[in-house]
Each structure stands twice: as structure tokens, then as C-alpha cells.
Amino acid sequence: MDLYISPEQNRVEASPSPTLGVIPRLKLGSFEPPEGFIDIAFKKGSSPLKIANKIRSRFAPGVFRASTYKTHYQVMLWIEEERERRRDLSRYDFENGELRQKGKFYKLHIDGLASKRPDLLLGDRICVRLSGSGKWVSGIVHDVIDEYVLLHFGKEFKVLRGQKFDIHFVFNAQVxxxxxxxxxxxxxxxxxxxxxxxxxxxxxxxxxxxxxxxxxxxxxxxxxxxxxxxxxxxxxxxxxxxxxxxxxxxxxxxxxxxxxxxxxxxxxxxxxxxxxxxxxxxxxxxxxxxxxxxxxxxxxxxxxxxxxxxxxxxxxxxxxxxxxxxxxxxxxxxxxxxxxxxxxxxxxxxxxxxxxxxxxxxxxxxxxxxxxxxxxxxxxxxxxxxxxxxxxxxxxxxxxxxxxxxxxxxxxxxxxxxxxxxxxxxxxxxxxxxxxxxxxxxxTKSWRSHPAILKFPNEEFYNGDLEACADPGLTHSICNKWHGLVKKDFPIIFHGISSKDEKEASSPSYFNIKEASIVKKYVASLLNDSKLKLKPENIGVISPYQGQVHKIRELLRPFAEEITVGCVEEFQGQERRVIIMSTVRSSSEWSKFDLRRTLGFVADPRRFNVAVTRAQALLIVVGDPFVLALDPIWKAFINYVHLGGGYKGTQIDWDPSKPVDRKARLDKARRRLGRYRLQKK
The missing domain is CATH 3.40.50.300 (P-loop containing nucleotide triphosphate hydrolases)
Structure with a gap:
């Protein structure tokens, strides 16, 4: 439903929530882009590179220096702001919403809110109007509780029983x-x-x-x-x-x-x-x-x-x-x-x-x-x-x-x-x-991880400059005690599984039930092993997709609710004795493998680096080896774990001892292999 409200459109503003503070601020300008800028920046049918080149030639300064610094970055901010305004909130707009009064506030149910779809903060604005007609009224988010928000409107705002509302999420441009x-x-x-x-x-x-x-x-x-x-x-x-x-x-x-x-x-x-x-x-x-x-x-x-x-x-x-x-x-x-x-x-x-x-x-x-x-x-x-x-x-x-x-x-x-x-x-x-x-x-002295966990990212990203200096009493605390390791002195497991990734109708985010179930089993095994003396706060679970984060949290809630489950960004700067990673993406259609479409931001070297360097004593990765191996770094990592003795599950169909060409288009090779196998059937 397209309920986009332009800044010029008239609406009734809410009075501030009675219990929300006010951020002190200077009077900010509007900082509007030049005429015609947005039309060019969001022209349909043009590639991002072509649009960027046109923006450079018409609006960006020719030389980046002190006198052009402001304009250089304002051009980028105008584009990013409009991108967020157009697509990140309006897609969650919906019809036939119900507002139920709760004291000075109104309670609104929003599907997907618990998994941050949309991601709302206190003080954000939501506009409502009687379904299909009427003037938009702006409400302020006072609280976010699971799948509900509490909204504060002006004193004149009233709701009659049975009334339905169109709901529009308003972009906050303050940042x-x-x-x-x-x-x-x-x-x-x-x-x-x-x-x-x-x-x-x-x-x-x-x-x-x-x-x-x-x-x-x-x-x-x-x-x-x-x-x-x-x-x-x-x-x-x-x-x-x-x-x-x-x-x-x-x-x-x-x-x-x-x-x-x-x-x-x-x-x-x-x-x-x-x-x-x-x-x-x-x-x-x-x-x-x-x-x-x-x-x-x-x-x-x-x-x-x-x-x-x-x-x-x-x-x-x-x-x-x-x-x-x-x-x-x-x-x-x-x-x-x-x-x-x-x-x-x-x-x-x-x-x-x-x-x-x-x-x-x-x-x-x-x-x-x-x-x-x-x-x-x-x-x-x-x-x-x-x-x-x-x-x-x-x-x-x-x-x-x-x-x-x-x-x-x-x-x-x-x-x-x-x-x-x-x-x-x-x-x-x-x-x-x-x-x-x-x-x-x-x-260069690394005080976090077991040498085997540090070795691959050290050689891949830091030219082997890092030196493993962490306390062996911590980094080796799982190696010789936990029966779940594939190889006792190698604290890395790659659990290969070819399954199916899915999406819910209301969400763009993927999840993978089989992978989530395997993560649950590993967590239970680690916490139930008395020799390890692990507490839930010693374990972290990382997944690149909010949909999978939500599914894993649901599975762990009955017995390990305290475990932090989140996307890679939530773990930057943090560490855990145990890190378990669910990569989610999977496909049985080998002939259709495509690096950009299939892996998306899983194939981001920096995210990979952060994910595999959070673990102190044990790293477990659950994923589809054939999909991940479309990316050269992931394939090299799978090879490293395989040669180290930590691989289990679905067997790979390539030689792990063969060096990986970091510049090769591995998705093309995988499609050729898929087509060959289909022809042989």
C-alpha cells in the first residue's frame, strides 16, 4: 500500500509524549537538495554506477578539497536520506489497523515488530487516518513492547470502538x-x-x-x-x-x-x-x-x-x-x-x-x-x-x-x-x-582467540602479522573436554548442511529452520556438559539475517534465554568463549547458483572477518558448503577447517587441498557443474 506522505502534505501533529524528554538542539536548517537532484538520483532503469557518474558531473564538485568538502558529502547524504525515506519504512505501511486506548496512550499491533520489521524507536512518529479518508494525525511512539507500540496523540484525538485506520510510518530525518x-x-x-x-x-x-x-x-x-x-x-x-x-x-x-x-x-x-x-x-x-x-x-x-x-x-x-x-x-x-x-x-x-x-x-x-x-x-x-x-x-x-x-x-x-x-x-x-x-x-598481539581460530583470518586479512597471546587456560578450555568436537585439539567445526532457506510473506529477511535446530542442539550440548562450566552468557550466536535471529531466539528461549543472538553488527568489539554462526542461505538448484543473488551480504569479507574472530575457545559454523563456496574466502575457510579435521555433515565435492583463486568467479564454475549433473541424470 502506498501511503507516502510528502513533507508538504498537511497533517495534525501530536503534542510531545508527557514522559519523553526533549533533546536540546540548535535550530537546524532544512538542507534541501537542488532542483531535479532527486529525479536524477532515483531514475528507474539506470545502474547505480551510471547514476553516480551523472550526479558527479552535474552536482558534485570536480575536486575534493577543503573548499568543496561540505558539498562533496552533502550530495551523498541527500541520496542516502531519500533512499531511506522512500523504501525502508513505507513498505511497512498497512491498512485496517486498530487503536485501543490505554490511559493517555493508544496501543497499536504491528506484525513483525518484535523482529525489528520495522525498527522503531521511542520518539518516532506514526501517522494514522480513518481507513480510506480523513486527515492524517501524527502520533509519537512512547513505548515498544513485543508486537505493540504505545502512541501519544493530541488531546482532541478520539477513537470509537470498531474504527479502522490506515497506518503510515514517518521517516525521521534528524540524524x-x-x-x-x-x-x-x-x-x-x-x-x-x-x-x-x-x-x-x-x-x-x-x-x-x-x-x-x-x-x-x-x-x-x-x-x-x-x-x-x-x-x-x-x-x-x-x-x-x-x-x-x-x-x-x-x-x-x-x-x-x-x-x-x-x-x-x-x-x-x-x-x-x-x-x-x-x-x-x-x-x-x-x-x-x-x-x-x-x-x-x-x-x-x-x-x-x-x-x-x-x-x-x-x-x-x-x-x-x-x-x-x-x-x-x-x-x-x-x-x-x-x-x-x-x-x-x-x-x-x-x-x-x-x-x-x-x-x-x-x-x-x-x-x-x-x-x-x-x-x-x-x-x-x-x-x-x-x-x-x-x-x-x-x-x-x-x-x-x-x-x-x-x-x-x-x-x-x-x-x-x-x-x-x-x-x-x-x-x-x-x-x-x-x-x-x-x-x-x-x-599485533591478539589476546582473544585460540591459535587455530586466529590463524585463518590472520593470514587472510592481516598478512600473518598477528601473534596469538591469549591465556591458554581460556582458549584451550574446550579442546580436550567437549565430546562434540570433530577433532579434539582443533576447536573449529564446520557443520555442512544442504537444506532450504525461506521467507515469511511480511518480511524480506531469510530464515532456515534446519540450521536453527542444529544451533539449538549445539547450545544444549555445551550447556549440559558439566566439565565445561559454561553459562549462557559465555555463548554468542551470530546470523546475518534478522529472520534467523528471531527463529533461533524462539528455540533457545525455554532453556537459554540469556544467550545473545544477533547479527554480525551487534558483535563488533565483543567476544565469547563460544561463537556459533548460522549462515542461512541454501539451495538445491545448483544450476542457478549466482554469487550476488544467492549469497547477498553473507559474501562480505568484513562481516566474515568480524564473525569468525569473536570466539575465544570454540567456533562453530553451520551452513551450506556449496552455497558458501561460491565466495572465494568462504571456500578457503571451509578448506582450512576440512584440512584441520573439523569438518562434518554434507560432504564437499572439491579437493580442499587445492588453493583457491581469490579472483575467480566460482559461481560460474558451480553453474557449469550443475548443468553437467542435470544432463547426466
Whole structure:
């Protein structure tokens, strides 16, 4: 049903929900695209590459530099915003909805809501009208409970028994407007957006410090030369230095490194103030937990008033600001300015200007997991809070998750390239170039995984540079105890199964019942083995599809509800003793195998890297080997597990000892084999 409402269309707005706080904000502009822009960007029948080239020639600046920086990224944001506006919510619109009054609110049932279809947040807007006619009325989401939302409307809004409503989900453009606003702040500094060799020279002798002249608060950091060096350089950098990068592959302790650096900055400089950001709530909360020893007077995390207290861990709640309605809020400028460290997501950092914090208030701005944020998102804290003396520090891994970008046209134009990615492509950050010191430290000691789990991603993504340094008491805790291993001293299982993936009518997401059942059996076996002493929180289950996440949660709820089941993005920066992965996609029609259509985003090297590097002691992958082997990296991984003795289930039909050509189109070979077998029948 097409119920798209243009911004010009008249509707009755809801009054604010009586218990939702208001995010302080500056007056934001509308940031409308040029005339004709949207028509060209969404022209039907043209490929994303052709559209991107036309956008470049007509609207994008010819040269990417400081004077064109704003327009360069605004072009991408206009496309991504319209893509999300048009397709991501309107497809969930429906007719004949029922509103049932519950005190000051109205309860609305939404099919698929429990599995985030649609993904609604407190404060979002939903428009309703009497079925087929009448004026649209805007309601505000007050709460989300399983398959229901509670909506707040204006006082005049009334519902009679039996009335049915058309339901339209309204796109929230605030995130994009705040990114546009951040891009608009001038003047800005070449040393941050376009650093050159001349800017690096400002670091001087600081780059050559080994780290022996600091006393780390974290004993583990004291044992790691690369971490000590990074902390020392960050602490001793003169004001106004070039951005510094902590490149941290999986399990190397990059977050621990920036936490140590923040503590050293505060210890050595009594006038220092730090803004520490991350793209996600989970990553921001990890920073707060790591800095909790600073105490409540020095540390605060800003959390959106639209989040529930139950969604935040108890360790973090102590460092938040809560109003008299027991909801998250922001302290006044006079109080906020007293904290030595402010933690937030990149987006929530936009409230600082609205509260009254001025540019230059923070001596240092950190962004952890910087590879997951688009550059405009990273610029919210940087461009609104940094002045000519503020130092910027990024930590992350360009081999792990990239920003989520929905529009293929915006991706072609460069929105999927994070600020961290762009800096790392700059020669001054090239770690392989031996000419001169670099404003970067690469961490290579991995403190997470069993050597056999680390070996494949290490060789595939990091040139074999990583060194397995984790405690054997943890990493080898399952090898010789659990009867479920195919080979006792090899803690990886690939369980091959050829089954059938499915979709529900109301969802674009896939699920696979057979795979979900196998995951359940593995979880039960691990938890029931008393020798392992595993608790549900020691196990994580990863699947690339929300539909499968929902099915597995249902199966585990009766006996292991505490296990985290989620998509790859939910596990970045996390670790578990056991990781079980369900890849979902499967097909018995060999002659129709196609890499892009069949595998979709399962065949994403960065997602693969994150998924297989979360496990400390045991990694189990459940999937269809013939479908996964369409992708060269997956095929190489299956071969690695097969040669290591960890393969079971459906037998493969190729030689696992034969090297895999990473550039080959394996889906074409599989189709040829499928057609040959059909002819032989």
C-alpha cells in the first residue's frame, strides 16, 4: 500500500509524549537538495554506477578539497536520506489497523515488530487516518513492547470502538540534518580533513617515544610495547597535531589502549578534557565501563532520552544523568562543563552545542570503532567541538565492519568509505612505507582467540602479522573436554548442511529452520556438559539475517534465554568463549547458483572477518558448503577447517587441498557443474 506522505502534505501533529524528554538542539536548517537532484538520483532503469557518474558531473564538485568538502558529502547524504525515506519504512505501511486506548496512550499491533520489521524507536512518529479518508494525525511512539507500540496523540484525538485506520510510518530525518549541520561548520582545519606530511612534522620527537617513560594503569598494557607506544604518543602529542590512529585488529586491545590513553591524559594534564565517542551505543558503553574508575564526578555518558533505562547496563547507569521522571536527560551546561570525560555516540554528541558547550572545550576527541561510522557521522563531534588546538584520535580496523549505507548510488560516490578508511589510504598513514615515522600504531598481539581460530583470518586479512597471546587456560578450555568436537585439539567445526532457506510473506529477511535446530542442539550440548562450566552468557550466536535471529531466539528461549543472538553488527568489539554462526542461505538448484543473488551480504569479507574472530575457545559454523563456496574466502575457510579435521555433515565435492583463486568467479564454475549433473541424470 502506498501511503507516502510528502513533507508538504498537511497533517495534525501530536503534542510531545508527557514522559519523553526533549533533546536540546540548535535550530537546524532544512538542507534541501537542488532542483531535479532527486529525479536524477532515483531514475528507474539506470545502474547505480551510471547514476553516480551523472550526479558527479552535474552536482558534485570536480575536486575534493577543503573548499568543496561540505558539498562533496552533502550530495551523498541527500541520496542516502531519500533512499531511506522512500523504501525502508513505507513498505511497512498497512491498512485496517486498530487503536485501543490505554490511559493517555493508544496501543497499536504491528506484525513483525518484535523482529525489528520495522525498527522503531521511542520518539518516532506514526501517522494514522480513518481507513480510506480523513486527515492524517501524527502520533509519537512512547513505548515498544513485543508486537505493540504505545502512541501519544493530541488531546482532541478520539477513537470509537470498531474504527479502522490506515497506518503510515514517518521517516525521521534528524540524524541527516545533524550531519548536514556538522558539515556546515566553518572554518575548519586541513590537518584534520586533509593531513599532509608537513602536519606530521608537528609531532616531532614524540613519534619516536617507546613508551618506557609512562606507568600504565592497566597492567596488561604495560606488557605490550605497541600499546605503550600508542598511549605515550597520544599523551605527549602537542595541541593541534595531525589525527592519530590506533589500528587494532581483532582481540588486540584497541579499546583498552584508548582507555589507557584517556587516563594518562587526565593524569598528566590537569586542564585536559576528553570527548570519547563511538558509532554505536554498545561501543560507547564499553568506553564508559573501562573508565568507571574515574568516578561519577569526572565521568558522564550522555544517553538519548528516547532510550529505556532497561536497555543500559547497570555499570553504565551510574554515570548517566536521569531527570525526575526517571528518564535519561542531559545536564545543564554549568554542570556538564565540570566533567573531565564525556562519553556519547557520534550522533548524541550533537547536543553539546545545543547545551552550550563551545568549540575547543575538549582538548582531545576520541572516536572508537571509527571504521563503522560514515565520515559525516564522525564529523558531528569533530567539526562541532574541535578548534585549532584539539587533538583527534581514531581507533578501529579497516578490515572489519564498514558503515551501513543503504543506497548503492551513495556507496558508489564514496559514503561507505569511513573517515578512518580515507585517512588510512593517505600515504602519511601507510605503515608499509618505511620512510619516516607515521601518526599510527598497529597493534599485533591478539589476546582473544585460540591459535587455530586466529590463524585463518590472520593470514587472510592481516598478512600473518598477528601473534596469538591469549591465556591458554581460556582458549584451550574446550579442546580436550567437549565430546562434540570433530577433532579434539582443533576447536573449529564446520557443520555442512544442504537444506532450504525461506521467507515469511511480511518480511524480506531469510530464515532456515534446519540450521536453527542444529544451533539449538549445539547450545544444549555445551550447556549440559558439566566439565565445561559454561553459562549462557559465555555463548554468542551470530546470523546475518534478522529472520534467523528471531527463529533461533524462539528455540533457545525455554532453556537459554540469556544467550545473545544477533547479527554480525551487534558483535563488533565483543567476544565469547563460544561463537556459533548460522549462515542461512541454501539451495538445491545448483544450476542457478549466482554469487550476488544467492549469497547477498553473507559474501562480505568484513562481516566474515568480524564473525569468525569473536570466539575465544570454540567456533562453530553451520551452513551450506556449496552455497558458501561460491565466495572465494568462504571456500578457503571451509578448506582450512576440512584440512584441520573439523569438518562434518554434507560432504564437499572439491579437493580442499587445492588453493583457491581469490579472483575467480566460482559461481560460474558451480553453474557449469550443475548443468553437467542435470544432463547426466
Amino acid at each position: 541527516y540534518r545533524r550531519m548536514h549541520e556538522a558539515l556546515s561548520w566553518e572554518p575548519f582545519f586541513d590537518r584534520i580533513t586533509f593531513p599532509r606530511a608537513a602536519h606530521v612534522s608537528r609531532l616531532g620527537k614524540v613519534q619516536n617515544l617507546s613508551g618506557n617513560d609512562i606507568q600504565p594503569f592497566n597492567k596488561n598494557v604495560s606488557k605490550n610495547p605497541a600499546q605503550r607506544q600508542a598511549v605515550t604518543i597520544i599523551t605527549r602529542m602537542p595541541p593541534g597535531s595531525v589525527p592519530f590512529v590506533v589500528f587494532g585488529p581483532p582481540g588486540t586491545g584497541k579499546t583498552s589502549t584508548i582507555i589507557e590513553a584517556i587516563r594518562q591524559i587526565l593524569y598528566t594534564n590537569p586542564n585536559s578534557r576528553v570527548l570519547a565517542c563511538a558509532p554505536t551505543n554498545a561501543a560507547a558503553e564499553l568506553i564508559t565501563k573501562g573508565l568507571s574508575g574515574l568516578g561519577k564526578k569526572a565521568l558522564i555518558q550522555l544517553i538519548s532520552p528516547l532510550r529505556r533505562k532497561t536497555s543500559v547496563s547497570k555499570n553504565v547507569l551510574n554515570f548517566t544523568y536521569v531527570n525526575d521522571r526517571e528518564q535519561f536527560d542531559f545536564p545543564p551546561q554549568s554542570d556538564l562543563g565540570k566533567f573531565r570525560v564525556v562519553v556519547s555516540t557520534c550522533y548524541i554528541a550533537s547536543v553539546l552545542l545545543g547545551i552550550g558547550i563551545q568549540r575547543g572545550h575538549f582538548t582531545h576527541i576520541f572516536i572508537d570503532e571509527a571504521g563503522q561510522a560514515t565520515e559525516p557521522e564522525s564529523m558531528i563531534p569533530i567539526r562541532t567541538m574541535a578548534n585549532d588546538k584539539t587533538n583527534v584520535i581514531l581507533s578501529g580496523d579497516v578490515k572489519q565492519l564498514r558503515p551501513v549505507v543503504l543506497s548503492r548510488v551513495a556507496s558508489e560516490l564514496g559514503l561507505k568509505t569511513s573517515y578512518l578508511d580515507r585517512l588510512m589510504s593517505n600515504p602519511i598513514y601507510d605503515e608499509t612505507d618505511g620512510r619516516g615515522a607515521k601518526p599510527l600504531v598497529k597493534l
